[in-house]
Amino acid sequence: MHGSRIVDPAGAVFGLVLPVVAALSAVLLTKLWEPRLPAEIATHWTTTSPDGFSAPMSSAWTFALVTVLFGGGCAAFAALAPALLMMRRTMLVVGLSVVGLIITVQVVMLAVQLDVTDPTGTELPLWSLGLGTVLGAAVGMIGAACLRDYRRRVAATKPPDATLPRADAPAAVAVSVGFGTTGSVILLVLFGVVPALVVCRLAGGWWPLAVFVPVGLLLVSLLRFRVLVDEDGIRVINMGMPALDYGIDEIEGARVGVIKPFDDFGGWGLKVKGARNYGVVTRTGPAVIITMACGDRLTVTTSEAEEMAGVVNAFADRRLRHP
Structure with a gap:
């Protein structure tokens, strides 16, 4: 187990x-x-x-x-x-x-x-x-x-609350969350390339680029996510690998809320606020908030929060009809 x-x-x-x-x-x-x-x-x-x-x-x-x-x-x-x-x-x-x-x-x-x-x-x-x-x-x-995810998985026993949004014709949703390509390049230049060039000038060599650029890439990667929702569940992809993965059978329901990253989670990125409360928070505004049977809660800030919540709940309904 x-x-x-x-x-x-x-x-x-x-x-x-x-x-x-x-x-x-x-x-x-x-x-x-x-x-x-x-x-x-x-x-x-x-x-x-x-x-x-x-x-x-x-x-x-x-x-x-x-x-x-x-x-x-x-x-x-x-x-x-x-x-x-x-x-x-x-x-x-x-x-x-x-x-x-x-x-x-x-x-x-x-x-x-x-x-x-x-x-x-x-x-x-x-x-x-x-x-x-x-x-x-x-x-x-x-x-x-x-590395593998060995967290405890618990199946939900009842459908999402009837008051939660539903999509009439649910289909897979994929959204990019966080810094886009332009923002990522700017961030990498500011926190990777520019400091490296300053140190290069002081050190009289190009070796600092090999130190600062990987650090800058790691920083950028922590603020770029791909969130996928389909009939199998929800997956948060980071650095080309799943960072969070919940099966549709684990989901109790999804609702929409308004999130302020610093007020609600203490910052941007993949954050943990309290026990089992995870957030992929990269902007202020609407967010889909998904609760799991194991006690986990996942918050994702995105302009597609309403659509994503509807898809999650609709697929969760199907799960209980066709276990």
Whole structure:
């Protein structure tokens, strides 16, 4: 039974095992390379030269601890099966991006000091920061696609209230919610490209683009949704993957209300307000509010709220007539 599962196996592999394996692999690599490294390696650089040094193995275990605590600590959230699927996916991508950044920088840091007698003359290739972020985010996206929704599913036992809207000829409805293409590009430029170009100018290289642009893309993705309603139920798609999925047999009814994102949910995006109260809220105005037999409530702000509520209730009626 989905509701009884505590750990998502894919989340455990990507969020718990992978960060630990990555950290220990970097420790093992350091041990293998130790005979070719200086007794004290450079571990921190200013803009011009190293200003921090440490014994190779001491540095390796410090990196491992930071990797597991920060990257792994964030990614571990993905293993919690009862938690909201989209939140687990987001935390996994963020956590593994951190893991990729730290491990890549660590490996490159060691590589540039192989067979070097005086580490004070070494330089850390700053492109490793961008490469690590991109690699980590890519693995995080693969892991995110493997996560599954293990929430408790309960079938409704009665039709939606007779006072709720019904569509006379219900048909599938698909709406885009949140930032459109133009808004998304503007948001990405403001919070991804522009900060990256400023840092590029200061750093004298293009590597910040590989750090800031993925972060900007993640921010944009959290404000873009596709909501599908049909005879099977309602699905909220984010980052090309289902973030929320309720079967038509779980739905008790849908009504229309007026929502103010900051007043009602504390912000924009996929929000959680109180226990089991979820909202895809990206605008002020009409919203379809759907209640489930398990106690969940889903609010979606859209100009098609009336139509969507009517379709949901009509399909739910059919469910009870033809179980």
